[in-house]
Amino acid sequence: MAGHDWASSGLGAPESWPDGLKIPLRMLLTSRFEMWLGWGEDLRFFYNDAYIPTLGVKHPSMLGKPFREVWAEVYDEVAEQVARVRQGESTWNEALLLLLERRGYPEETYHSFSYSPLHGPAGSVDGMLCIVSEVTERVISERRLDTLRMLAAELVGASTPDAVCEAVARILGINRRDFPFSLLYIGTSHERTAVACTEDAEELLHQPWRLEASSGGPVTVELPAGTAYPTGAWAIAPRQALIVAIPGADGETPVGHLVLGLNPHRRRDEDVADLARLLAGQISGALANVAALATERQRADRVWAHSRDLLVTVGADGIYRSVSPAWTRILGHATDQVVGHHLDEFVLPEDRQDTAGALSRAAAGADLTSFENRYRTATGEVRWISWHTAREGDLVYGYGRDITEQKLNAQALASAEQALRQFQKMEMIGQLTGGVAHDFNNLLMAIIANLDLLKRQVEDDPKTARLIDGAIKGANRGASLTQRLLAFARRQDLDLNPANVTTLVRGVADLITKSIGPEIELRYQLDGAIPHALVDANQAELALLNLVVNARDALPNGGCVTIATDRIDIAGDAHLPDGSYVRLSVIDDGIGMDEETLARATEPFFSTKELGKGTGLGLSMIHGLAIQLGGALRLSSRAGEGTRAELLLPATEERRPVPPTLQIEPRVDAEAATRRSILVVDDDPLIAMSTVALLEDLGHVVTEANSAAEALGLVEGGDRFDLVVTDYSMPKMNGGQLALALRQMRPDLPILLASGYADLPPGADIDLPRLAKPYDQKQLQREIAKLLGS
Template sequence: MAATGASGAWDWDVSADKLHTDARFAELYGLDPEAAIAGLPTSAFFQAIHPDDRARIRIAVAGVLAGAELFSKEFRVATPDESILWMHARGQCHRDEHDEIIGFSGVLVDVTERKRTEERLRIAQTAGGVGTFEYIDGFATAMVSEEFCRLLGLHPASSLPIQTINGVVKPGQSQLIPDPRSGAIPDELEAIFQIVRNDDGADRWIARRGEILPERGGYRLVGVIYDVTAAKEQEAELRELNDTLETRVEHELAIRRQAEDALRQAQKMEAVGQLTGGIAHDFNNLLMAISSSLSLLKKRIPDDPQLHRMIENALQGTQRGAALTQRMLAFARRQDLKPEPVDIAALVDGMRVLLEHTLGPAWTLQLEFPDDLPAVVADANQLEMAILNLSVNARDAMADGGKICIAAEQENVLDDRIPDLAPGRYLKVSVIDSGSGMDIATLERATEPFFTTKGIGKGTGLGLSMIDGLAKQLHGTFTLTSDLGNGTTATLWLPASDEDPVSLAVSSITEVSDRACPLKILAVDDDALILMNTVDLLADLGHDVFEASSGQSALDFLREHPDVELLITDQAMPHMTGTQLAELARENNPDLAIILATGYGELPRDAQAKIVKLGKPFDQDELAKAVTQAMQISRN
């Protein structure tokens, strides 16, 4: 039998006539959890309801289907072990855009203990000794029974003064035996009094019942008293239990609403991330066509300084566009990262001159890095960009200048107090300013994509969302604390490393003159602009280049020309991806050098070894290096 007071959640899909529950609901109802979670017809739940309650619950269900907003009913359930439990089901309706009811969701609470308490209260109210009394108008005493005296803790007597009887009643209440001299003769004699027993000083509750009978121009009071202390205690316990259950129901519903809101927000952010990643990929392709054409055009135009300056400006524009796509990919968590142990103090110290020039003379830079800091697991280049971005944000928050502090400290996270951060050892890298700060509403939206407090044309709204995406891709997180008028602290939480920080490695790739070693290359891309520019860049390097617009046409060409030495292919193509093409191509030519050109961050999981990744957009120098690297790998 489930523990009393337990609660479970339920969702009713009206159109499918199925009720979905959680495991606790299934346990309370005595159902198979897997089946209940997957959803069962409502008839399966009616079967477990006590026969005497089914009709009443069916009427209530019909009422909510007819338009009632809330459902709240108590009923009995027969469990598989033949126990009878009392349940309280409570929920609210969900409507579609046409205001039609499409379902209900809520909680189920076991109220068996409360019902048992109510039964004990009912029994207590009719149990125990009963004392009798009789009072005739005009007398100062009342005739009482021996049990009457015992209940009030008075010495046994056949009659007692009204003043003595009423003296045991606590102040602020009416009289146990109404005194006609007080003018407080009630219309009826049913009431409950709190008394202090005369013999032992104990607090008790006494109930009085009786009637008022007219007699010779006056009246006569006849009635009984009995001890209801146990019932009052049970009543207090019942109130407390009811309050607890009501609080639990509200708490469960609040948690459910929060979970639903969090799910909707997560789905929204996932959709925005997918959209952003897709836009970045397409934008990369456009930048590829523009930048490669400009690079080739620059080589061929006359020696005209003005024309060269215009082309150089256009190339710088493509570089800025490429930086924006990196931010978009960072938000979508698709940029290419190379996590390694990094000395954060050395990294920031190496940036000092750049930071000071970027910030300007009105802003003072302060660095605070303890000597015993461990290395941090990060991509050094991306971490530099994040720190620079946060420093510029700090500068913009202090229009009249001020101090910007970049600090780091180690912290062991032992619990889940930091959202999205698993327990472990971390480095907190913080950028702190004393600027204008943010109010609560702005702080809550600060890391949303495309949200910015800067003026039109002064910010993309991707800076903080990019940093947040970077931190989470490195298995850390990003937090913001701010006080309006008192500054902001932006903190990157990144995993600490037990390894020594790495130095910049010298490339082992030998610089080979590609013009001296022309290759037979097949370029594959479903985008005609990208394909044309890739072919032109390779041809300008002196290679013999062929082209294909799909994976299947590339395979056909490779079968007819087994002397092709290198394949450069796009990854995201319809019908056949670049990695699938590479796998099939190497079945016939295991030594084929392969370059995978992609705008996404990481190589797909199905990518083979010995495939060189070339990120889009790329220039001619990057393409030449990728060709050299791919050929060296294939020959080793």
């Protein structure tokens, strides 16, 4: 600077320079930081020794020259900042890219710098101070390290050669400053895969490259000037390319090659081959891992090919290293879709946390025994797997058995056990209610018979007769209750005939309308073409009315009740034989039932109605009737969403026979037309006494026996009887056995069997006229008239 001719520069001799220039100039010249300043209208250029490397070949010729001339190649990029400084504003730039021609060509450089205004004597901005730090090496090094890191991360999950190529293409397609274009070749000339890392480089795959020339090390080739090459991040195309071999497992024989277009603005003395070697090494390692993985897969296939259970190796990271072919048979995924993937891709989300904990324990050295989790198959099904594990090195070896069938069988067994317990419970209740109904019928028999006789004694006393009528009505209601109990217990005598259920519904439509009331909308969806069902018409109508009344009671604020009939085919039902059924449905949109109430709805005496408003026998009676008919009662309901009751009855091809010509039964007068000798047999003296009284009131001669043995003794002793009326349920010898014994002695002796069971217990196959308890005198008189023809 001392030897420079400053007089010709327009600044004059240094002694005449203003303090505004000399003071910052002294600081600049003595500083070890890179600094320059510009002074005057054209910003004459001053700099210190630390800035000389940045100037390069422009030192020292640019000393005192205008700033615009010194950095002509980049001045337009900073001109706006210079204008702001002249207005008194400071500026800052962090790692700004500048293509500086400091070595005779545009070179990629990065600088962090600030521009600060310098004030002259008059206070105006007469100059500009720049403190600068070149960060070119740092920026380029970080960029290249990022490329290596990203490629390593992408290659971790690559389990096939194609996956390796895709990973390389993704990463090299990002860094287009170092390599404006990149080509990857995998394999030998006989079987080679070629990949362009960017679309604009695909045409270059058809260009011949001297790949084999790189076997001794990276080779730089000049690119022909007449060919259009991708420019990448730059405005001009690369002039050179680098070919580097990808070493194989032996470190010598190449398994592929990289062709890398070189940055046209790179420093000429820079050795970019080091970066290329590192990239090739990463690719080599990934291909070696792929080859090793393929070898391990083949080994596993050979060792495990015949295993019927799952055999896997998995890392502590949850990545499958190998799986046996049984995986495909059990879970449906191909093995190459599993190896290299995380177990979370296959385990049900609900089981992932437990599975991760189990894997952590196994990876820590604990041997798992019978650890169970669920896997999703390729078709979306769920399979239960029971695992045993052992650790060796960094891998967990797992042996998994498919226990889905055992799980399903266990669930089915549990359901069957629950159903069996429910059946046993209901059977026990049925037996209990049947027995209660039988004993209750006997009690009602005595009450009704004696009330009937008593009424005859007080016919001239209207008040007393009215009271007796009330008592008889109450007893008859009790008899109706026992009928419901017997229906639930499936011990009632049914009059079965083929019937059209739709016709039955229409037949009681008026009664349904009266029962349901005007506040509720009644709808019918009846199918007149449904097949017949074998039913007891009276019991079916009663069941329908019960369902309708239940639906009405579930609509305290009004609503809609729908009655529907249709045909339904059932197959594979655990509770019903396969076949066609007639379905009678009653649907309401009322208050519905919760799960607990729905589960108990068909239990006898269970009711949600307030005390005195229901017996709790309606649904249980329908349930018993349905089972007795070979069908079922199905209930579905949710609280607040209404209830659907379906009575399923087996369909039949039978038709009701044409009724015979009506036979007028003989008229039965109040007194017997003929005086008969009748033997009454009942182990309950109260019942026997009541029956005897009814018969004697009819004018018959009656003999009472309180056991079957006593009755047989009378007949064997020579007593002659015109008729025997016997109870069925008696100790030691029941009524059926008594009838067989009497027929051996007197085959022509008429026998009338009376029972508190509306239907005899199983095994009681007796072809005898029967009279169900409780009965009144008229019913008894009518049956005797039929038997004796009087």
